[in-house]
Structures are given as structure tokens and as C-alpha cells.
Amino acid sequence: MTTTLDRRTVTGSAPRRPVAPHSKRTKATVLFGLIAFTVYSVAPVWWLIVAATKGQSDLYTTSGLWFAEFRLLDNFRELFTYQDGIFLTWMWNTVVYSLAGTAGMTLICVACGYGLAMYRFRGRGVMMGCIIGSFLVPHALLTIPSFLLYTDLRMIDTPWAIIVPSFFSAFSVYLAKVYAEGAIPHELLEAARIDGAGEYRIFFVIGARLMSTGAATIFLLGFVGSWNSFFGPLVYLRSQDKWTVMLGLYSWLKVKVDNSTDLTGLVVVGSIVSLIPMVVLMVSMQRYWRSGVTLGSLK
Amino acid sequence: MTRKQLKAAAVTILATSVTLAGCGGEQPAAPQSKGPVTITWWSWDEHKFLDPVVEKFNATHNHIKLKVVKQADLPGTAANLRNAVAAKQDVPCLVKNFGEVPGLAGEGLLEDVTEEFAPYTKKGLYNEAAYAGAQAGGRYYGVPSGFGPSFMIINRAVYDKYGIAPPKTWDELIAAGKELKKHGVYVMNLAGEDPSTLVNLTQQAGGTWYKVEGNTWKVDFLSPESLKAGEIIQQLVDNELVANQTYQDRPALIAYFDSGKMVSLPTSTWQLGNYELNYKKSLGDWQPIDLPQFADAPAFVTNAHGSAILVPKGCQNVKEAVEAAVWMTTSKEAVDASYQEDTKQYAWPGAIPDPSPWVDSAVPAKLFGERRAEAKDVILKAVKAARDPWVVGPNYTGVFTELQDQWAQIVTKKITVREALEHMQKFTVDDLKAKNINVQG
Numbered sequence: 001m002t003t004t005l006d007r008r009t010v011t012g013s014a015p016r017r018p019v020a021p022h023s024k025r026t027k028a029t030v031l032f033g034l035i036a037f038t039v040y041s042v043a044p045v046w047w048l049i050v051a052a053t054k055g056q057s058d059l060y061t062t063s064g065l066w067f068a069e070f071r072l073l074d075n076f077r078e079l080f081t082y083q084d085g086i087f088l089t090w091m092w093n094t095v096v097y098s099l100a101g102t103a104g105m106t107l108i109c110v111a112c113g114y115g116l117a118m119y120r121f122r123g124r125g126v127m128m129g130c131i132i133g134s135f136l137v138p139h140a141l142l143t144i145p146s147f148l149l150y151t152d153l154r155m156i157d158t159p160w161a162i163i164v165p166s167f168f169s170a171f172s173v174y175l176a177k178v179y180a181e182g183a184i185p186h187e188l189l190e191a192a193r194i195d196g197a198g199e200y201r202i203f204f205v206i207g208a209r210l211m212s213t214g215a216a217t218i219f220l221l222g223f224v225g226s227w228n229s230f231f232g233p234l235v236y237l238r239s240q241d242k243w244t245v246m247l248g249l250y251s252w253l254k255v256k257v258d259n260s261t262d263l264t265g266l267v268v269v270g271s272i273v274s275l276i277p278m279v280v281l282m283v284s285m286q287r288y289w290r291s292g293v294t295l296g297s298l299k
Numbered sequence: 300m301t302r303k304q305l306k307a308a309a310v311t312i313l314a315t316s317v318t319l320a321g322c323g324g325e326q327p328a329a330p331q332s333k334g335p336v337t338i339t340w341w342s343w344d345e346h347k348f349l350d351p352v353v354e355k356f357n358a359t360h361n362h363i364k365l366k367v368v369k370q371a372d373l374p375g376t377a378a379n380l381r382n383a384v385a386a387k388q389d390v391p392c393l394v395k396n397f398g399e400v401p402g403l404a405g406e407g408l409l410e411d412v413t414e415e416f417a418p419y420t421k422k423g424l425y426n427e428a429a430y431a432g433a434q435a436g437g438r439y440y441g442v443p444s445g446f447g448p449s450f451m452i453i454n455r456a457v458y459d460k461y462g463i464a465p466p467k468t469w470d471e472l473i474a475a476g477k478e479l480k481k482h483g484v485y486v487m488n489l490a491g492e493d494p495s496t497l498v499n500l501t502q503q504a505g506g507t508w509y510k511v512e513g514n515t516w517k518v519d520f521l522s523p524e525s526l527k528a529g530e531i532i533q534q535l536v537d538n539e540l541v542a543n544q545t546y547q548d549r550p551a552l553i554a555y556f557d558s559g560k561m562v563s564l565p566t567s568t569w570q571l572g573n574y575e576l577n578y579k580k581s582l583g584d585w586q587p588i589d590l591p592q593f594a595d596a597p598a599f600v601t602n603a604h605g606s607a608i609l610v611p612k613g614c615q616n617v618k619e620a621v622e623a624a625v626w627m628t629t630s631k632e633a634v635d636a637s638y639q640e641d642t643k644q645y646a647w648p649g650a651i652p653d654p655s656p657w658v659d660s661a662v663p664a665k666l667f668g669e670r671r672a673e674a675k676d677v678i679l680k681a682v683k684a685a686r687d688p689w690v691v692g693p694n695y696t697g698v699f700t701e702l703q704d705q706w707a708q709i710v711t712k713k714i715t716v717r718e719a720l721e722h723m724q725k726f727t728v729d730d731l732k733a734k735n736i737n738v739q740g
Binding site for chain 1: 343345346347368369370371372373375378379382385386388389549550554577
């Protein structure tokens with residue numbers, strides 16, 4: 001069956017009261033609020049960009065919001081050559097851990113959410129309860145048990161200690177389930193079954209496609225989370241050449257505590273460089289957030 | 300947030316008394332392998348400081364190989380070691396000191412290395428004052444890594460400007476402070492979060508807050524030495540002779556020291572390079588002088604509480620670990636290897652009796668101007684006069700945190716030093732009792 005979409009004027013319905021235009025004061029308040037919020041969001045980024053162009057002593061002695069002697073290129077050179085370019089190693093590690101971990105996590109969680117949303121089976125309620133319940137367990141509480149487990153599995157100080165645990169995210173499962181319930185009509189699956197498709201095929205060809213927007217959201221949130229993750233790498237990785245960029249920058253920041261060397265300048269420039277993959281990811285994934293994927297699928 | 304969690308983990312100390320540890324169990328014999336033994340060393344220092352020393356060691360030793368595993372920072376090292384010892388796997392054999400030995404030994408994190416270390420104590424390898432820092436209850440749980448000699452640097456230009464002589468005693472320093480105050484200058488800086496001045500003065504007076512007698516801890520914050528130290532602090536605070544610049548904002552602190560508004564700094568060798576690097580205005584105005592003494596002191600004394608390279612529980616090759624650590628802390632080769640091209644400095648050899656070959660490099664070129672030559676004698680005199688009467692109790696980590704709170708109230712004149720010490724006495728005794736540790740006090 002088809003439905004006709006209502007246009008704005010429908011004969012026979014009661015005429016609507018015209019909406020009063022917003023008063024000037026309301027407009028001004030909203031505008032002011034938006035401007036304040038923009039400044040609040042952009043100012044730290046501005047500070048970071050300005051600070052990255054400064055030398056070590058200017059960093060402390062000149063205004064944080066305006067440029068001093070321009071040393072950006074020297075800073076970059078120092079960043080990429082310090083300790084034989086260890087920073088690039090950290091960047092590469094982080095890209096590998098985050099991509100591998102998040103890709104696996106997206107596949108597993110989308111499939112799991114799809115299963116919970118689309119099938120009726122015994123224990124489904126209990127399972128959902130466990131997933132919601134696991135939100136309540138603080139992450140830090142699991143550190144020691146996880147450490148002992150990974151030690152037994154011989155995963156400490158290997159990339160697996162970072163990648164494998166990130167495959168499993170209760171919140172992403174929950175998100176996928178909610179999204180699947182809204183995005184996949186049961187009739188579609190019925191139709192596919194009647195046409196003779198198997199369950200796996202239905203999931204990969206229909207379900208996963210319809211869930212692409214949700215999956216993209218899950219991937220992005222997961223990637224941002226694993227890119228910025230700190231506690232895991234700190235506890236499970238030992239050798240410096242396996243570290244992630246966040247752990248590396250943190251260790252540089254702490255050098256000045258008990259040494260006369262101060263690497264804060266490198267930390268600032270390194271922070272900018274470490275933001276680049278995130279920005280690239282955000283921009284490149286925009287096309288996934290489009291609506292109307294299912295338009296016409298039920299004709 | 301993670302730092303908080305780490306700290307929370309760090310202060311969770313198991314209540315086991317060091318003194319009741321008794322004899323360690325039988326050491327399993329090290330496996331007789333053909334190749335060299337690899338000793339893993341955890342440190343959070345930068346590779347440029349660690350690598351040259353390790354390379355030198357590996358080039359000069361055949362039966363032991365050192366391998367550095369770099370840690371992120373102090374709290375990270377502490378958390379990682381606790382995890383590794385709990386898991387009983389991949390335990391490193393040497394770790395840079397991240398706390399006081401007695402507390403860590405009481406927690407069950409360290410290996411008793413008294414037997415392995417004994418041969419090295421007889422050779423005059425070490426400065427006598429260095430030993431105590433590696434001990435708990437008379438046993439060694441690591442290898443002494445020494446101390447930085449304590450002396451003072453003063454902004455001589457400002458002293459001269461107002462016609463004040465450099466202080467030889469703490470009383471003279473207070474008198475100088477009263478004179479300087481008239482001109483809006485502070486004689487010293489006492490940061491509100493750092494009670495180490497009180498600790499250092501107590502050590503210099505020959506005092507300690509903890510003692511072990513038999514199998515009982517004795518706590519005494521109100522000993523004559525402790526009160527003598529407190530009296531100096533009290534006068535500085537009461538007469539408003541000191542600034543209260545925090546250490547948290549180091550650039551601001553250095554700029555303040557540079558301004559000429561604060562003119563005396565108790566310091567040590569490792570800080571000099573930093574002042575040289577960051578002072579602009581006052582370079583060349585400073586003078587190294589002997590640490591001021593207590594007026595009634597029978598002999599010249601400087602406080603020195605040493606540190607240690609730790610040997611964690613579960614290390615498989617204790618003998619080799621101790622040998623490597625002794626080499627790092629006492630051999631001429633190790634000190635020479637620590638030379639840094641950019642700063643032209645060696646790591647300070649704080650464990651050995653005579654550091655004179657390296658003193659000159661520890662003194663920066665411009666900080667003292669024409670008085671640079673005086674520094675060598677001041678530093679060597681400080682090393683010779685170093686004494687370490689300081690015993691650290693098993694709950695010192697928590698006690699120090701409490702002392703920080705009390706200290707903040709001292710420098711803001713909310714309570715007197717004596718009141719703070721009385722509070723600390725009660726707090727420390729109650730805390731030990733709550734942990735079921737034998738205590739008198």
C-alpha cells in the first residue's frame with residue numbers, strides 16, 4: 001500500500017493560527033547564547049593553534065591567545081625527530097589499534113543489536129538486562145581482574161591487549177538494538193525469507209545496510225573513545241614502542257616534574273597532530289548521516 | 300580522573316609490619332642458563348638519560364644484560380609494579396624509586412636483598428649517609444642511589460644592596476628576613492603544599508619522626524629536634540618573612556625567584572641547571588653558600604635522606620640485579636656515561652663518598668657569575684657533612700598527605716607548628732593502630 005504525503009494545506013482541516021514572529025529580544029538572547037557557546041568551544045582550539053607556533057619560553061611568558069615569535073616549523077621538526085621519531089611510531093600504533101578495534105567492535109555490536117531487536121528467543125530479556133546492567137560497573141574496577149586475565153592469556157605488552165577488549169562495548173550493543181528497532185521493518189525480513197534468503201544473508205544484505213547510519217555513529221563514537229583511551233594502554237602496554245599517542249604525550253608532559261628538561265612545547269604540537277585523524281574521520285563520515293535510506297523499500 | 304584513581308591505588312597500603320617480616324623464604328636458585336642473564340629495569344626517565352648508561356653497562360659486562368622498559372610517570376610505574384607483582388609474572392628486577400622503601404616493603408612489593416648487597420657495604424663504595432634510604436627495619440630492599448647535597452643559594456646582589464651579610468645560621472636568616480621585609484623582599488619561599496622544609500630541618504637537627512625498637516614502632520613528632528625545627532618555621536611565618544609561591548605553576552615560580560623579591564633558596568645540584576636555563580634578570584647575582592646551621596649545633600651538618608633503586612618481589616635474578624644497580628650507582632663508568640651534550644652535565648653521583656671529579660660540571664656557567672668557583676667547595680662540604688638520621692614508617696605516604704594539609708594551615712597562620720605536630724602525633728599513632736601495627740607514642 002502507498003501513502004500520500006500531506007502537503008502544507010489540506011482542504012477540510014481547520015485553518016492554523018498564524019505563529020507570532022519571535023520578538024527581537026528572544027532573537028537577541030538566542031544569538032548571544034549561540035555566540036557565547038561558539039567562543040567557549042573554539043577558544044581552546046585557538047589557544048592550541050597559537051601555542052603550537054611558539055618556542056618553549058614564549059609558551060609561558062607571552063599571551064596565550066596571540067602569536068609571538070613564529071616557530072611552528074622548528075616545533076614540527078623537533079616533534080618528528082625527538083628520540084628517532086618515536087611520535088610517528090605512537091601515531092601509527094594508535095591508528096592500527098583504533099581502526100582494528102573499532103572495526104571489530106562495530107561488526108560485533110551491530111550484529112548483536114540486530115539479533116536482540118529482530119528475533120524473539122528465550123532469555124532475551126535477561127540478556128538485555130545484563131547489557132544495561134553492565135553500564136553500571138565502573139571501568140576502573142575491572143583493571144586488576146582484566147590484568148590478571150590478560151597475563152594468563154599472555155596478552156600483556158602486545159597490541160592484542162588493546163585491540164581485543166575494545167571489541168566488546170555494551171553501550172554500542174544497546175545503541176544498535178534501539179537503532180535496528182527503528183530502522184528495520186519486520187515486513188522486509190518476512191519478504192526476504194519468503195524469497196528464500198538465509199538469515200545471514202538477510203543480515204548482511206538488508207539489515208546491515210539499513211543500519212549503516214547507526215553503525216557509522218557506533219564506529220565514530222568507538223573510534224573517538226579508543227583514540228583517546230589512556231588507562232588501558234597505561235596498564236597493559238610496557239614497551240615505549242607499543243605506546244599510543246595519548247600515553248606518549250602524557251609521559252612527555254610529566255618529564256618536567258623531575259627533570260630540568262621540559263617537553264611541554266612538543267606536547268602542544270603533538271596534540272594538534274594527534275587531532276588530525278579525528279578531523280579527517282569526522283569530515284569523511286558525514287555522508288553516512290543521510291536519511292531516507294528506506295524510502296520506497298516497501299513499495 | 301585517572302590520576303586520582305592511580306593515587307587512590309597508591310595509598311592503599313596493606314597492613315603488614317616490616318619488622319615482623321622475619322627471614323625471607325628460601326631463594327630458588329637462578330636457572331643455570333648458558334647465555335647472559337637479562338635484567339629488566341623500569342624507569343620513567345627519558346631515554347636520552349637512560350640509554351647511554353645501559354649501553355655502557357652492556358658493553359662492559361658479559362654475564363648480565365640490562366634492558367630498560369620506559370614507564371609513563373611515577374604513578375603509572377607504581378600501578379604497573381603493583382599489577383605485575385600481583386600477577387607474579389614478568390616482574391622487573393630493578394625499578395626507579397617511586398616511594399619510601401619501608402612503605403613499599405610493608406606492602407609486600409620488594410625483595411629482601413640484604414644478603415646479596417652485604418659484600419658491597421664493606422668496600423667503602425658508598426657514602427655512609429646513602430645507606431639508610433634503601434633500608435627498612437635494618438634490612439635492604441634495594442640498592443642505595445644516594446642523595447643530592449643540601450646547600451643554599453642566595454641572591455647576593457639584593458643582600459648587598461641592603462647591606463645584609465649572608466646568613467650562617469637559621470637565626471641569622473631570620474634576622475636577615477626582618478631586615479629585608481622593610482624593603483618588601485622575602486627571605487625565603489615556603490610553598491603551601493610542600494612541608495619538606497620542616498622535614499629537612501628536622502633531619503638536619505638529627506631528628507626522626509619514627510623509630511623501630513624491637514618489634515614496635517615508636518612515633519615522636521614532639522622530640523626536641525622536631526620542635527627545634529618547628530621553632531624556625533614558626534618565626535619565619537609569624538614575622539611574615541616568607542613568600543608562599545606554589546610549585547604547581549613552575550614557570551610562575553621561576554619568574555618569581557628571578558624577580559629579586561625572594562632571595563634565599565635551599566637547593567641541591569640537580570636544580571641548578573633549571574635556574575640557569577630560566578632566569579633572565581638575576582643570572583650572575585646568585586651565590587652558593589653553606590646550608591645555615593642551628594645556632595647550638597656541635598658540628599656542621601647537612602640533611603640528606605637518600606633514595607634507592609628498588610628490587611621488586613618476584614625478581615628471578617636478585618644477585619645480578621644488585622650487581623647491576625651497584626654498578627649504576629657507584630662506578631665511574633656509569634657516571635661518565637650519563638653525560639648530556641645539551642646541558643653539559645652528568646647525572647649527580649649522589650651515592651659515592653667523593654663526587655669531586657664531576658662537581659664542576661654540575662655548576663652552571665652563568666648563574667653565579669664571578670662566584671662560580673665557590674660552588675665546588677660548598678657542594679663538597681655539603682656531601683661530607685651529610686647525615687641521614689631519618690627513619691620512615693610503614694604509613695608515611697598517608698601521613699605525608701595529612702602533613703601537607705596541616706602545613707597549609709601553618710603557612711596561612713591558622714595553626715601553630717606545635718599544634719600541627721601534636722595533631723600529626725595523634726594521627727600517625729591512631730593510623731598505625733588501625734592497621735594493627737605495634738606502636739608506641
